[in-house]
Amino acid sequence: MVARVEASERDAFALRGTLVTPLADGGTLFAEDGLVVVGRDGAIRYAGPTRGARHRGPIEDLRPALLTPGFVDVHTHFPQTRIIGCATGPLLDWLEGSVFPEEARFTRAAYAREVASEFTARLIAAGTTTVALFSSSSPRATDIAVQALDEAGLRAVVGLTWMDQNCPKALRISTDDAIAASRRALARWHGRNGGRLRFAVTPRFAISCSRPMLEAAGALAREHELLVQTHVAENEREGVATLEVHPYASSYLDVYARAGLLGPRTVLAHAIHLGARDWRQLADTGTTIAHCPDSNFFLGSGRMRLAPPTRLGVPVGLGSDVAAGRSFSLRRAMASAYDNALALGAPASPEALLRLATLGGATVLGCAQETGSLEAGKDADLVVVPRPRPARTLDAALAGLVFDTDAIEVSASYVRGRRIR
Ligand SMILES: [Zn+2]
Incomplete structure (x- = not known):
């Protein structure tokens, strides 16, 4: 009794x-x-x-x-909630035709608010309890997303998306403005609710960021020990364009290495077109990967192999990558990861996939002590x-x-x- x-x-x-x-x-x-x-x-x-x-x-x-x-979605895009299914790929055409026009709408607070509540509702319905997301380049829209995530009770890592070139004017943000907005976000909500909400330094990808912007992103992340999230080696044409934009680099990954952006607090999405030396560099620096198989299928980007990171101990989590990914559900992402592995002739067990979608993701986001x-x-x-x-x-x-x-x-x-x- x-x-x-x-x-x-x-x-x-x-x-x-x-x-x-x-x-x-x-x-x-x-x-x-x-x-x-x-x-x-x-x-x-x-x-x-x-x-x-x-x-x-x-x-x-x-x-x-x-x-x-609860599922840990290590890579998604809040301002793409309403363009799921826009089949205008491959990657660079899809960004131009579908993504950039939609993301430009997020300078309107009312629109951002509407979509933020859809976004959180869909994450929760799908069983996601922790999410790492890219916002748009609008600081206000980013704050609105954070408020919605906070009210919904989700655990979240949120990034203002930095881009200062090779995108429509409406989406550009200067390095100085990106740093200032990021510092404001750090002061206002980073670490709020016992770390339930965290800010991540988020340069969109190498093509849309100048070298000074990437270097500033690396410096800010180091100064505050912040997570960094960006994309790497998603699409072959993107890889070629990256080296045209950053001719000083020896590889796509080298662009980030030179900017001080690799390390155990960095999450790189896709990692499809990488060579043995790249994987070694990821392992040596402790850099982590967001595997986004459904997105890779939808945009025809290629197939990420799980064997190199598994062999080298590179941490991997699963990303829905909405809106290139067609579902908020990491259950669907697990099924896509299964198909992807099968197509490569290197099957992944459902048990291993569940680990990727939960504990693997928590490890990637640095919160495996608390969740996963x-x-x-x-x-x-x-x-x-x-x-x-x-x-x-x-x-x-x-x-x-x-x-x-x-x-x-x-x-x-x-x-x-x-x-x-
Ligand atoms: Zn993405």
């Missing part, structure tokens, strides 16, 4: 369902009848089989639903995925999670133990 009172005072709630989570030390925990106990501080007290759990308080029984970590797996002591960032029948085995649970995605929405979602859906 005493234990019961202590437990119910200490524990905010407990969810019972089929538990599937990668573990920080390797492997995957599966419990057909699993329990996640969450404390009032929003941290996980227990995650494991219901049998043997010491929890005595009330339990919400959600079986046969799956309990799994359901383990005691971590924040309770988790989602409830409805299933029509019980999953008796890990394989069955993964089949439902990764491939059976007609019904894509999660039925509940929590960040730090707070229900956000």
Whole structure:
């Protein structure tokens, strides 16, 4: 009786369902009848089989639903929410024809506000609890996105998109203005809510940034120990154009290396057209990768190989890359990553893909201590995925999670133990 009172005072709630989570030390925990106990501080007290759990308080029984970590989307674009499906690729034509005109609309605060609420709603419905995103080059639109993410309760890394050349005038921002706006963002909201919201230095990609701008981005990131996010080696024509714009560099990656932009706090999206020496350089600098397979298919950009980063220990997370990616759902991104790996003749297991979409992403974004797996002591960032029948085995649970995605929405979602859906 005493234990019961202590437990119910200490524990905010407990969810019972089929538990599937990668573990920080390797492997995957599966419990057909699993329990996640969450404390009032929003941290996980227990995650494991219901049998043997010491929890005595009330339990919400959600079986046969799956309990799994909230997804970590390491690469997406907030101002592209409304242009999903615009098939005007490949990359450079798509930017010109679909992306830049849409991103230019975000100088209007009312428009940014409307889209920000769509964006957060779609992320949450898809089961994403942590997101790293590019805003537009409008500081105001970026603040609006941050406010929406904050109110929605999401964990987010947000970047004002820097670009000072090779894009429409309306989207250009000078290096000085980009730095000033970034410093204002740092002062206003970086680190807010115990680090739930973070600012990232975000030069769009090498073509649209001058060398001084890239160097300033590197310096600002170092000064404040900030995450850096940008794109690399997405498309072959882009690679050629990059070296025309930056003729001093020996490779696409070298443009970023010379600007001081490589390192363990840097996330490079795509990484398709890279050679052995590039991968070695990524490993040597600890630079991390956002794998965006659905986007790569949609724009015909090519296929990223998972073998080099796996062999060299380069951290990889999964990105939806909306709007080149056609879905906010990392479940769909996992399925695309599976197809991508299969097409390369190097299959990836659903178990490995779940790790990429959760703990792998958290590692890339530097928040694996807090999120990415359901383990005691971590924040309770988790989602409830409805299933029509019980999953008796890990394989069955993964089949439902990764491939059976007609019904894509999660039925509940929590960040730090707070229900956000
Ligand atoms: Zn992107």
